[in-house]
Amino acid sequence: MKTKLLFAFCCLLAFAGRAQNWGHVGPYSTNFDNGNMFESGRVDCFMLDPGFDGNLNQTMYLGSMSGGLWVTYDMGQQWNNIVIPGAIPFHGISALEYSAMGYAFVGTCNSMGNSQSGGSIYKFDPAANSWTATNFSAAAPPGTLIKDIAIFPNNPAIVFAATDQGLYRSVDLGTNWTNVLTGDIEKVAFIEQSAAQGGFQVFASGYNILHYSNDKGQIFDPHLALIIAIQNAVPANPNFYADMAPTYNAANPNILYLYVDGLHSNPAPAQSGTHTLVRLEIDKINLNENISPVNNYYEAGGVPGRMCVAAHDQVAYFGGVAVKKWAFNFSMNYPNIGIFSVPYDQGTDDSSGANEIGYVFHDDVHDLIILPQLQYLFVATDGGFFRDAYTLTNTPTPNGTIYFNNWTRWNYGLNISQIWGLGISDQDPSKFFTGEQDTKAFMNLTNSTTYDFFGVEPSNVIIDKFNSNNYLFRNDVNMGIFNGTTIGGNNADPKHYYDNTNASFCSTNSFLTYPEPGWGINTFFQDPNRPGYIYHGASGPALTELCTSSLKEILKATFPAKYDQYVNGMTFSKADKNKIHVSISNRLPPDEGKPRVFMYNGTNFDDSWYGHNVTWQERTPANTDPVFTVPLTTSNEYLMESVGIAASDWDAERIWWAVRNVPGNYHLKVLKRNGGVWSDYSQGIPYSEVPVSIVYEQGSNDQLYLGTNVNVYYRNATMSSWQLYSGTLPNVCMQQLRINYGDNTLNAGTYGRGVWKSDLACPPDVSIAENGNTVADKFVEASSYIIGSGIISWGDVKYRAGEYIDLQPGFLVSAGSTTRFYAFIHGCANEGNTFREAQNEDDYDALEMMTKSELKGEHEPQARVMPNPGSGIFYLERGSADEARIMVYDLNGRCVFDKQHVNTQREAIDLSENSNGLYLVRVITGGQVENFRIVKQ
Incomplete structure (x- = not known):
């Protein structure tokens, strides 16, 4: 909708501002039906309902470290999400185990890319849909990752939790926990054993751990024979990480088996290793044991997070990059x-x-x-x-x-979707483009159709703000742009960026695609001041500029940092389009590099590229800057991480830098630079949360949105701290935040639960009346309208309203060098904004009527509308009974009343069923047109 400033008499309009109303918008998994190529994301653990029989009861549960808890009642044909209460800090699920007591033990966690940290253990009752906390978090160190939960077979009060901080045991249904085995523990298993207390041995496996207990898990001893069998298989790399599964001999139930997979990982950073498969055979009657080496195999991509074992009789399945099977009876x-x-x-x-x-x-x-x-x-x-x-x-x-x-x-x-990159379309808010972990990239064209393409896991994607058919992607293999109108399946043909041998241009096959920027960092940026150009942050570190029409990509600048660092943030400001800031990522050992901030300080950014008018100044706070409570040092500065950066629309040098893991200053989440001074802008963000994304709302009073590993927050210049803005969002990592100015919504690309959308945080005041004498800087925001009747004597004063601004007779701005006044319409509680005209020409024409000069009347008024303001029934009074037509328009330009052939001098206009607000009354008599503004209140 195109809105205009209205200069008129005092008006009243009741309009409620929108608030957060988060909803999931995709991608949706339909099992590849109807051409939808989205499948799903990572799932980590299963749990069968105690009554599961595959026939009358087909209920099973599924947990995802990033995507939450799911249930199916038909063995997987249809899945439903189980909503986890917001009071539970983390909504990732790492372990599940049903208890004979009628509830399940659930281990929660938080995922940020391939990094997981633990939460706690809860009791979940599916029948009552209730969650009860155990005291696990009081016993274990913060962040302990729960990998497995197991209940002693004939005593449900004894519960084990295998974690990366040891094996924990409870003997009172989870009320109290004790660490009974130190180390990184993966799995707990039970083997029936007549000599063991309670009739079962307890086995624990993990990093260099294959231990057993004969006293219900009170004391564990190493099973030396098993350990030696695995270590001897790869003498050059005896360290191993073990997973396991028990089973029995179908022909002789007295013979039990424990199948063990010991992974000998190659030194970091290589993701590969050798699996050693071993079977422990136990005679539960005479207690004889026999160890049989099964097989060794090498696996590229073999890591502990890709391990699992299931067995039955003589057949064992081993999960890694793929599923392997050993058939013992056939060797x-x-x-x-x-x-x-x-x-x-x-x-x-x-x-x-x-x-x-x-x-x-x-x-x-x-x-x-x-x-x-x-x-x-x-x-x-x-x-x-x-x-x-x-x-x-x-x-x-x-x-x-x-x-x-x-x-x-x-x-x-x-609908599990682990998003790294998110692109949205202002022209068509229903479109979005995601770059995802493990499942490549997906373009959502309709609510039910999603296409995938482009090889492996691109983290960087964007939709051109000014041409919604242009999509850009990048991964560690290739990079390109394509036109969305050509999509017809999963093999869209991208156009690679222009490759020129001239040094001022860059090759897509060299430094642009290697090394790959960090996971979850979207390094495409679009300047609203420069339609047709998109910027890309690359390693080097470097910044490039792509012309979307010519596909020519210019190398804009390189920065004095370590080669493997990259540009991970870029700012644009309406105040000065030539003041550009970039943030540079950190660089970890062995070639450490501190994260940094640079600002373009030239006069014409368009006339700048590598080797030509390159004028950048560093703005990074010094290690001894007062913003750091504990000064950084050259030996730890590289540990600080840059998340992203934003700049004010009103002062291009006022910036906010989202950071995390600042050594000795873990309270720092956002730094603000204003007037050349850095300050802490983190108030309100919990100490335990870390930022992952930041976005600035254009046209606002410096309103920012911050995504953390579990929540969304917002803050503007009037607020002393960040306020929670998560609503019904799941408590997962808010990997990407984007504002869509087509429908004025905040879009969150989550790591695990796909794309969510909410209304923006609108100004709390629906209407504001400004009077008196203003002698200071002031930003006045109203979600609907502002009425100005005072005097602005001094200061930088801005009026921003969602619908209209009414400057009454007597409103005055004093002329002078110390006084500036700016009034503008920028929607929040309605579609439309300052940056793009409405597409509906009918609305445009109707609203244009409300600002044309004829509103003042080119003839002496021949009629009037009474009462004004009124409560619903108005009367048009005329000096003659000549035939006339009466039309009434609302503020959106819609005709809400139309009566022809009026031959009376006093005619009723009934607006009692219409909402309160401003209306235009148009009276056409012969060739004469008269317009009146009325207010229903």
Whole structure:
């Protein structure tokens, strides 16, 4: 809607400002129905309902470290999200275990990229939909990650929690916890043992840990034979990380097995390692033990987070990058079983592992459940939930088939989406573009259609603000731009950026794509002052400028920092389009680099590029700056992380820098620079939360939104601290925040729960009457209207209203060098804004009537409307009974009253059913037009 300043008499308009109303807008998983290529994100753990039988009861639960808790009542055909109360700090789920007491133990966590930190353990009662905290967090160090929860088989009061800080044990249903084993623990398992207390041995596995207990978990001892068997398999790298699963011999129930996977990881940063598979055989009657080495295999991408084991009788499944299977009765290893395209989906297990390029998805595996009675295998992967309905064959075939596998994807409704980058469209607010971990990039074109494309995991995406058909993407392999009108599936052909050998241009195949910027950092930036240009922060560190029409990409500048640092933030200001700031990321060992801030200090940013008019000045606070309560040092400055940067629309050198992990200053979340001085702007952000994104609301009184690892906050120049703005948002990482000025909404790209949208935080005052004498700087904001009737004698004064500003007779701005007055209409509680004209020409024409000169009347008034203001019934009084037409328009330009052939001198106008506000009455008599403004109140 195009709105105008209205210069008139006093008007009253009742209009309620909008508040936060968060809602999920996608991507939606429909199991690939109707061309929707979004599948789902990472899932980590399963839990079956105690009555699960695969027939009358098909209820199961699924937990995602980033995506929360989900339930299905039909074994995965349809998933539903379980809303976790906002009072629970973290909504990621890392462990699940059902208790015979009728509730489940749930371990919560928080995920930021590939980094997870723990929360606590809760009791969740599905029947009552209730959550009760245990005292686990009081016993364990802050941030302890819960990896597994297990309940002693014949005593539900004894509960174990395997964590990265040790093994914890409760003997009173979780009321109190004790650390019974130190180290990084992955799994707890129980083996029936007649000599053990309670009839079961307790096993614990983890980093260099394979321990057991015969006293219900009070004391653990190392199982030396198992440890030696795994260490001897890879003598050059004896350290290992172990996962395990128990099972039994179907032919002889007295024989029990413990299948163990010990991963020997290669030194960091390589994500690879060698798996050693071992089987411990136990005779529960005579207590004999036998250890059988199973197999060794190397796995690129093998890391502890991609491990799980499930077993039945002579068959064990091992999860890693893919699912491996060992068939002990045939002494055969079957790598990479089934989660592939043809021929694997047709049910073959090719022991050669050939055709591995045929992945259906990025299938890192995190949990396995085997149900031999149903012949099902459930798999939790980075691409959601998969089910294998297998058929057992008694004899191996020539190609090694033992089970006939039938893999199916069961992700309908499983809307888990781990967003790194988010692009939105001002021209079409229903569009968005996401760059996601594990599942590539997705373009949402409608509510039900999402396309994927472009190789591997792009974190950087953007939609051109001025041409919603232009989409840009970048990952660590390639970079390009494409036109959305060409999308017809998952193979859209991008146009790569212009590659020129001239030094002032840059090659997309060199430093732009390597090293890759950090996960979750979107380094595309668009300047609202320069339509047609998009900027890209690159390693080097460097800044490039792309012309979206010519595809020519200019190298704008490089900065004096470490090569692997990169530009991760950029500011633009309406106050001075040539004052540009950039923030530079930190650089970790072995080549440390401090995060930094630079400002372009030239007079013409458009006439600047690498080697030409490059005028940048550093604005980074010194290590001894008073903003740091504890001064930084050259030995720890690199630990401080830059999140992003923003600048004021009213002062281009007033900036805010979001940071985290500042050594000795962990209270610092946002730094503000104003008048050349840095200050702490973090008040209101909890000490335990860390910023991950920041965005400035244009046209506001310096209103900012800050996304942290669990919440969204907002703050403007009138506020002394940040205020929570999360509403019904899940407590997950707010990876990307974007403001859509097409519908005036705040968009949050979350790490785990997809894209969410809310109204902006509008000015709290609906209307403001400004009178008296103003002698100071002042920013007046109203969500609806401002009435000015006073005098502005001195100061920088701004009026911003969502609907109209009424400057009454007597309003005066004194002339002088110390006085400035700026009044503007900028929506918040309605669509439309200062930056883009409305697209609806009918609305434009109707509103234009309210500001034309004829409103003053080109003839002497022949009529009047009474009463004015009025409560609903108005009367048009005329000096003659000549035939006339009466029309009434509301403030949006819509005709709400139209009566023709009026032949009376006094005619009623009934607006009693219309909302309060300002209206235009137009009276047409012959060739004469008269306009009147009236107010219904």
